[in-house]
Amino acid sequence: MSVVRFPVTVEEAAASPGEYRAGGTDVMDRRAQGITPIEDLVDLTRVPALRAMDWLPAPPIDTSESPEEPPTEEELTSEAEAPTAPAFDPVASGGFTIGAMVTMAQMGRSEDLRTWYPGLAGVAGAGATPQIRAVGTLAGNLLQRPRCWYFRHPEFKCFKKGGHLCYSRSDDHSLHSIFDLGPSRAVHPSTLAMVLLAYDADVEVRGGEHRSMEAFLGDGADPLRENTLEDGALVTAIVLPPPRPAERWGYKRAIARRRAEWPLVEAHVRLELEGASIGRVAVAAGAVAPVPMRLRNVEASLRGKKATQANLEAAANLAATGASPLPGNAYKVAMLKGCVLEALERAVGGGS
């Protein structure tokens, strides 16, 4: 019989043997299907430290070059000009941190996120189903395992389960990757990983290490894992860089059902307009590769250009550069370009 442990501190959680259970929406299903080898569960729902959401203090200003004169006696005792605390300015903060156990519903409801990171709040608050959002957590979303039906079936021992072949390559791969980055063609299932990749977020691992989203996700080459997190390591939070108020965003998913399903292809865009031209821009795509991808070539082709339809289309047409689809999923190439284009159009149009 398996054991469920209920640690209440981060240290206890990290020291407990077993598979972490956050909202459980992925791990409980894998257990029911008999495809997870780990018996015991470490339930993270009673660790309050993993539920915090807050602004971070601005990094200290480097004063080494021009040391300030210490205040004189007179300045210290003078009654005039008692310094008042300046109003809090998120833009000047050190960024925003979201605890690993914050649920997708809480992210969707958070006033801070809705105001300052609307592209993240909007996607988190509308993904999956209300029932899943009520329990599904940020870290659980990033670390959920892929949906490949061979992986999810107990009878198929493929690369991802330590076996020596990939069933999808020669059989049904209609929902699989079009970028051949490693032995497994399963796509990364996490929408939030894709969005956070576009946000240049960091993943905080217990012990204090910050890993960029890109380093956290890795190159998709190892079929046994979908990220670079060490076995048993605990994600404690995600850290967003300070918000950019001028930023617009766009998200587009192609999906067989309207919602309540993992997408066939999805894309997320953040961009800033400088007059009629495109300034900063980040474009990420999901469900096309074993890891979400930043489309740097699309970004480069947009930077400094006018936000015209022709320029958006030319950039979106680069989205599938380097793709090598399988016979049954070539449709995703056009779909990827289409999703990127629509996400760009939405962002330029004002964001949604």
Place this chain on the structure above:
Amino acid sequence: MEVRFTLNGREVSCSLVGSELLLDVLRGPLGHRGTKEGCGKGECGACTVQVDGHPFNACLLPAAEVEGRAVTTIEGLAPAPGELSPEQQAFVEAGGIQCGFCTPGMIMASKALLDADPDPADADIRHALVGNLCRCTGYAQIIESVRRAAALRGEGS
């Protein structure tokens, strides 16, 4: 391990050996069979209950999770024996029920919506019910039922 929680307003307790699911505890030892099991993996919503007012899939929730919390199932809605809650009444009147298998989950998800938003637009109703599948009605009557429930709840208040 013993889990204690409030089930439809009554204190209950149940002994657990490990990671038993709330769905199995409700339907088994606690004898509340109104909550249904469809897919068992969070996709169909037949098992929807409310925990502290929010809709949850009981098929994914270990019973140990609801320690000290308030769980409401379809059995907890009727104000008195032989009567129906406005949500139940609305589903009967508007034809939101055919075989009935999805109905407890549909009603629990609808109630959670109406508790948060007493007068939802159709788009909000569709959004709130994306996690609930129905193989019979084609959904139009279900949307109509939720609209009717909103009206009945409005009259009653």
